[in-house]
Amino acid sequence: MATKRKHVVFSQEDDRGGGGIEIHPSRLWSNDNGAGNHYVGHNASDAPKKKKKSEAKARYLQKKARRKRKLDSAKKAAAPKHKEWNPTTEEGVTVTMPATLSAEQERHMVEDMPDNTASISCGPGAATSTKPSIPESSQGQEEKSTLGEGGPATEEMERARRKAEKRAKREARNLQKAAKSSAPEPETTVASDNHIIGDAVTAGGRVDLSEFSQEKDELEKKESEPPQNMDVRLDEDEAQPLQAFPLPTAVPAPSTNLLLRQGLPTGLEEATFVEENFRIPLSELKMQQRGREVSAISEHMSARLSELGVIDFFAVQAALLPKLLPLSLTPLKYANLHDYLISAPTGSGKTLAYAIPIIEILSARTITRLRALIVLPTKDLVVQVRETLELLAKGTDLKIGTIGGQHSFAHEQKVLVEDLEIKELGGSSKVDILIATPGRLIDHLSQTPNFTLQHLRFLVIDEADRLLNQSYQDWLMMVLRHTRPTDDKMGLEREIMPDDHVAPLWMSACGLGDKSHSLLDPPEQQCQKLLFSATLTRDPAKVASLSLNSPRYYIIQSSLAQPSAHSIGEQFAIPASLTEFMLILPPQLKPLNLIHLIHSPEYAVSSALIFTKSVESCVRLVKLLEYFEVAFGGGKVVQGYTSDMRPAERKKVLAAFGQGDVQLLVCSDLIARGMDLPTVSHVISYDIPLDMRKYVHRVGRTARAGRSGTAWTLVEKQEALHFKSILKSAGHTKQVKKVKVKEESLGPYKDSYEVVMKRLKEEFSHGRESTE
Numbered sequence: 001m002a003t004k005r006k007h008v009v010f011s012q013e014d015d016r017g018g019g020g021i022e023i024h025p026s027r028l029w030s031n032d033n034g035a036g037n038h039y040v041g042h043n044a045s046d047a048p049k050k051k052k053k054s055e056a057k058a059r060y061l062q063k064k065a066r067r068k069r070k071l072d073s074a075k076k077a078a079a080p081k082h083k084e085w086n087p088t089t090e091e092g093v094t095v096t097m098p099a100t101l102s103a104e105q106e107r108h109m110v111e112d113m114p115d116n117t118a119s120i121s122c123g124p125g126a127a128t129s130t131k132p133s134i135p136e137s138s139q140g141q142e143e144k145s146t147l148g149e150g151g152p153a154t155e156e157m158e159r160a161r162r163k164a165e166k167r168a169k170r171e172a173r174n175l176q177k178a179a180k181s182s183a184p185e186p187e188t189t190v191a192s193d194n195h196i197i198g199d200a201v202t203a204g205g206r207v208d209l210s211e212f213s214q215e216k217d218e219l220e221k222k223e224s225e226p227p228q229n230m231d232v233r234l235d236e237d238e239a240q241p242l243q244a245f246p247l248p249t250a251v252p253a254p255s256t257n258l259l260l261r262q263g264l265p266t267g268l269e270e271a272t273f274v275e276e277n278f279r280i281p282l283s284e285l286k287m288q289q290r291g292r293e294v295s296a297i298s299e300h301m302s303a304r305l306s307e308l309g310v311i312d313f314f315a316v317q318a319a320l321l322p323k324l325l326p327l328s329l330t331p332l333k334y335a336n337l338h339d340y341l342i343s344a345p346t347g348s349g350k351t352l353a354y355a356i357p358i359i360e361i362l363s364a365r366t367i368t369r370l371r372a373l374i375v376l377p378t379k380d381l382v383v384q385v386r387e388t389l390e391l392l393a394k395g396t397d398l399k400i401g402t403i404g405g406q407h408s409f410a411h412e413q414k415v416l417v418e419d420l421e422i423k424e425l426g427g428s429s430k431v432d433i434l435i436a437t438p439g440r441l442i443d444h445l446s447q448t449p450n451f452t453l454q455h456l457r458f459l460v461i462d463e464a465d466r467l468l469n470q471s472y473q474d475w476l477m478m479v480l481r482h483t484r485p486t487d488d489k490m491g492l493e494r495e496i497m498p499d500d501h502v503a504p505l506w507m508s509a510c511g512l513g514d515k516s517h518s519l520l521d522p523p524e525q526q527c528q529k530l531l532f533s534a535t536l537t538r539d540p541a542k543v544a545s546l547s548l549n550s551p552r553y554y555i556i557q558s559s560l561a562q563p564s565a566h567s568i569g570e571q572f573a574i575p576a577s578l579t580e581f582m583l584i585l586p587p588q589l590k591p592l593n594l595i596h597l598i599h600s601p602e603y604a605v606s607s608a609l610i611f612t613k614s615v616e617s618c619v620r621l622v623k624l625l626e627y628f629e630v631a632f633g634g635g636k637v638v639q640g641y642t643s644d645m646r647p648a649e650r651k652k653v654l655a656a657f658g659q660g661d662v663q664l665l666v667c668s669d670l671i672a673r674g675m676d677l678p679t680v681s682h683v684i685s686y687d688i689p690l691d692m693r694k695y696v697h698r699v700g701r702t703a704r705a706g707r708s709g710t711a712w713t714l715v716e717k718q719e720a721l722h723f724k725s726i727l728k729s730a731g732h733t734k735q736v737k738k739v740k741v742k743e744e745s746l747g748p749y750k751d752s753y754e755v756v757m758k759r760l761k762e763e764f765s766h767g768r769e770s771t772e
């Protein structure tokens with residue numbers, strides 16, 4: 001029966017009881033949105049026409065108010081749960097009740113009011129009102145009703161109206177009180193794994209509501225559910241609560257116990273911390289030999305280091321050299337060599353920490369064998385490390401080789417081994433030290449005859465975190481397999497000759513060694529592994545794959561450094577001499593702000609590396625800056641450095657930058673790792689880095705070797721939350737100061753910038769025309 005439908009204000013009973021009218025709801029209004037509001041009456045009754053008209057209007061108003069309430073209720077239900085629902089800040093719903101309503105009608109209306117209804121004004125001179133949110137088109141209608149078009153109210157109706165008014169006011173007051181007491185501060189930071197920056201929520205939208213009152217929870221629950229007595233027929237989409245956009249979350253650092261249980265080798269659960277600023281003069285690094293204290297480094301090495309301008313050993317060198325060097329004096333004693341994991345800031349001298357012991361120990365050799373393998377992630381780093389090793393090895397007859405794809409594979413083969421035709425069981429290496437990228441290394445292991453790792457004494461993995469993440473054909477497994485003897489007698493079909501120079505460990509593993517001799521010798525052992533990085537991992541899975549031998553873990557960091565949230569899982573080491581800033585700005589202001597940084601005397605940018613997110617944006621930015629320098633007369637020389645440039649070209653650009661002929665070097669992350677460019681005064685991340693690791697390596701191109709340096713990151717407004725959470729999860733928020741550049745500071749560059757924009761646009765449209 002139609003009269004049972006919820007949107008009918010008058011119940012059948014009322015009608016009967018009051019002897020009033022019976023109206024089929026579908027015929028009340030011809031236009032449901034009330035715009036036309038023309039009454040299509042039917043079922044004429046005894047009631048006077050005027051009364052019928054006013055009752056119909058009252059129903060219309062009630063219906064309209066109810067629709068509005070449904071909408072508001074749905075809005076509330078859809079609001080994100082962590083956000084405070086404060087009725088006072090929401091659009092208020094003012095329901096104006098015509099004076100002609102019966103007590104029962106009013107009761108219905110009040111009961112149907114959702115909890116957030118701000119106020120109810122009743123009839124002329126209503127006591128409370130809030131900003132009406134009813135569409136203008138219907139307001140006129142409302143006003144008419146409020147003026148009491150329906151005639152004078154009876155006493156009974158008046159009483160009911162007052163009662164309803166009081167009740168509504170009371171409810172509204174209670175709600176406001178409850179909402180006020182539970183409203184969170186606008187800027188909320190919750191100290192937990194779930195980070196809340198500002199008023200936004202991270203950690204997959206989870207929020208710590210513990211500090212909110214229970215009342216609030218109940219209120220929210222109540223609000224999110226449509227009132228039971230309402231016939232809510234909303235679109236599915238409208239009624240669905242909106243999901244907060246999920247943000248990347250920081251995984252909490254695992255506990256030491258967990259790491260150990262998962263297989264972290266013993267020895268790595270505790271690190272030895274070394275103060276970053278620790279220095280020790282070359283002559284004072286001593287060691288004991290036959291009861292006498294002697295210098296830890298040879299005279300030859302001392303002389304080479306002095307030539308290079310090294311007066312003191314840096315912390316990473318002072319910590320590691322005494323552990324590695326004594327063996328240079330007793331080269332036979334290979335027993336119990338520890339493997340080392342070293343986490344040290346960018347530019348802290350890690351290269352010398354492994355290069356010095358390698359040269360010192362291997363310079364005592366008589367026959368050339370491949371005894372040191374240094375693996376690096378990029379060709380450019382291979383070239384850089386080779387230069388350092390060659391400087392240190394000058395005056396020795398040690399041979400240093402590189403394989404990294406700079407030359408053809410055939411050329412590399414000729415450099416690596418004596419003979420490509422006749423197989424020698426101990427190999428025929430032409431180099432003592434090999435510096436390689438993983439890709440080329442495994443190609444040679446599988447395809448170059450006489451290339452063997454059986455004599456390896458050192459395996460160095462620099463930029464270890466990156467290389468351990470690189471799964472290229474399982475390079476690490478393959479390399480490690482080649483450093484261990486197998487028991488298949490290496491496929492030996494013939495008798496081993498003295499010239500074969502098979503490594504003793506291989507001989508004994510195959511039962512081919514001189515047993516009586518090997519009993520006297522100390523047990524030989526495999527090569528010593530040294531892993532270095534500024535962002536070192538202790539992920540058990542990755543570390544376990546290295547098969548480390550009684551490893552030791554050293555962390556070089558400033559005693560002033562904040563304890564990192566990742567000190568167990570991943571270690572980020574940032575030089576203490578680095579100053580860091582960030583600018584949060586609208587994307588369209590990025591170029592002008594960059595120009596301001598470069599040119600304002602306040603920042604004293606003499607030589608800057610500017611990082612972009614891709615090769616393409618690098619090329620565009622180079623063009624923009626070049627044109628700007630011309631238009632502005634800035635005089636700075638700009639160059640790009642990207643992976644699609646030829647190696648010779650890249651080398652030339654780096655040399656020009658190093659000599660100061662280029663002041664602004666715009667690059668992609670290609671240069672971010674390991675590159676040692678001592679002249680860099682500023683690192684500017686024009687595009688934010690993807691993660692903390694990238695950030696550390698980028699900013700580490702300045703403030704090297706104890707020098708001071710400055711890093712700027714330009715953060716677009718919409719990226720701010722993400723970037724801050726990167727810093728926060730590494731415990732590095734405080735170190736990066738937020739700076740605001742005033743609008744007027746950009747004024748001097750605007751004219752030139754407009755000229756540049758015009759020129760770029762023209763160029764762009766010409767480019768398009770020519771390709772069309």
Ligand SMILES: Nc1ncnc2c1ncn2[C@@H]1O[C@H](COP(=O)(O)OP(=O)(O)OP(=O)(O)O)[C@@H](O)[C@H]1O
Pocket residue numbers: 309310311312313314317344345346347348349350351352533534673674675676678700704705
């Ligand atoms: N003891 C020292 N005295 C003076 N300069 C040194 C010393 N040790 C290293 N350096 C210089 O410090 C600079 C940085 O060294 P290196 O490239 O080895 O740093 P790194 O720790 O490997 O950095 P990254 O993590 O960025 O690769 C180099 O120019 C190097 O010559």
